[in-house]
């Protein structure tokens with residue numbers, strides 16, 4: 250880092266204690282599901298009898314094989330048992346069951362618990378970690394920054410960033426689409442979500458943000474054991490977070506006082522403006538809440554969108570006719586052109602789901618599909634299986650954007666963004682970004698895919714194993 254940047258960092262507010270305190274508080278909460286009672290396994294749907302460690306490893310590392318295997322072997326509803334203590338996770342794969350889960354009472358079907366391991370980085374106010382009334386309040390305060398009018402305003406900046414990225418690709422090279430899309434979607438988060446415009450601040454943030462999103466499973470697990478935070482990679486994670494927090498808090502404080510706050514259209518400025526005129530304090534987000542939500546949006550919105558985009562480019566590069574059709578749409582400006590590019594993104598998310606499942610934990614007994622389930626059971630639809638059911642997606646292994654053109658697969662059979670009150674708040678943002686990026690890339694480049702790729706697990710998400718290599722040539 251340049252000396253001037255270090256000097257600038259030193260001048261920022263001292264917020265290291267806030268970070269340390271958060272890590273201390275939230276690390277304890279991330280040790281499994283200690284606050285839930287043991288679950289009586291009698292009467293739960295069938296599942297493998299393997300040791301729980303083997304089942305957990307299969308679910309984490311080999312999900313693309315394991316979900317379909319369980320479905321083939323045990324039918325539409327099955328149970329996997331996980332560490333710690335063999336807790337049951339009951340999978341549902343039929344749309345009518347998925348509907349019941351998404352429509353269920355959020356006071357009983359908690360989602361935040363399953364994400365507790367992310368607490369030290371995301372913070373306790375994170376939308377992903379909250380449940381009940383707190384979640385409802387945060388969702389209400391964040392929603393206006395993700396409605397249709399807001400998305401339309403973000404679009405031109407996303408387009409400019411995408412055009413700049415595409416313009417810098419050399420002619421006639423093979424590149425890893427995932428790497429380039431990760432760089433681009435990170436820039437979108439920093440400029441469109443955080444609203445950072447100062448180049449020196451951006452340069453200071455980029456390495457911190459990169460280190461934050463690059464969480465290894467070992468570091469993730471380490472947060473369950475606060476003592477580890479004094480050593481090696483865990484210590485570096487806390488230090489990195491402290492520096493990133495300092496930069497984010499500085500940005501928040503400066504933005505609150507910015508003379509052009511009223512005209513700014515980024516997500517952070519909207520969140521600060523929202524409720525500013527209200528006398529009710531609960532209508533406003535505090536600095537700590539804003540920090541937690543910004544880091545949540547970064548972690549939830551960056552790699553997910555980059556992965557879907559890289560798969561879309563990969564698939565277009567495998568089929569010259571589809572590529573031509575998509576380039577025509579990219580060259581055009583009609584609603585039909587947008588609809589085609591949107592269909593390409595949707596099909597990319599169907600065939601290559603980035604998130605394999607969504608889960609809810611029952612804090613009271615509940616019934617799904619006529620099945621009585623005890624308190625403490627975790628339930629959820631398998632996105633992998635739902636997207637592969639041939640009765641809803643004929644010829645499911647084929648990449649066919651037409652499935653989403655002028656029609657839509659039946660409700661709850663295409664669920665890349667989850668559903669119900671927890672449905673991805675950034676779904677519209679991701680679609681807007683996807684269309685804008687595809688348009689800018691395809692306007693300038695021909696794309697061919699030189700080698701086949703497949704999915705691999707990267708922490709919570711699934712990404713192309715080989716980075717979705719594409720050969721690009723100027724049109």
Ligand code: HEM
Pocket residue numbers: 360376377378388442545546547549550551553554557598603604606607608665666667668669670671672673674675676678679
């Ligand atoms: C292709 C891109 C994306 C995919 C596949 C995706 C997928 C998901 C899924 C499956 C969930 C859980 C839903 C549930 O539990 O029912 C979720 C939640 C969430 N996503 Fe996304 N997401 C994407 C992009 C984004 C973007 C761009 C943002 C923000 C800029 C974002 C922010 C969030 C947040 C904050 C939540 C938590 C919502 C809540 O609990 O109320 N996501 N996403």
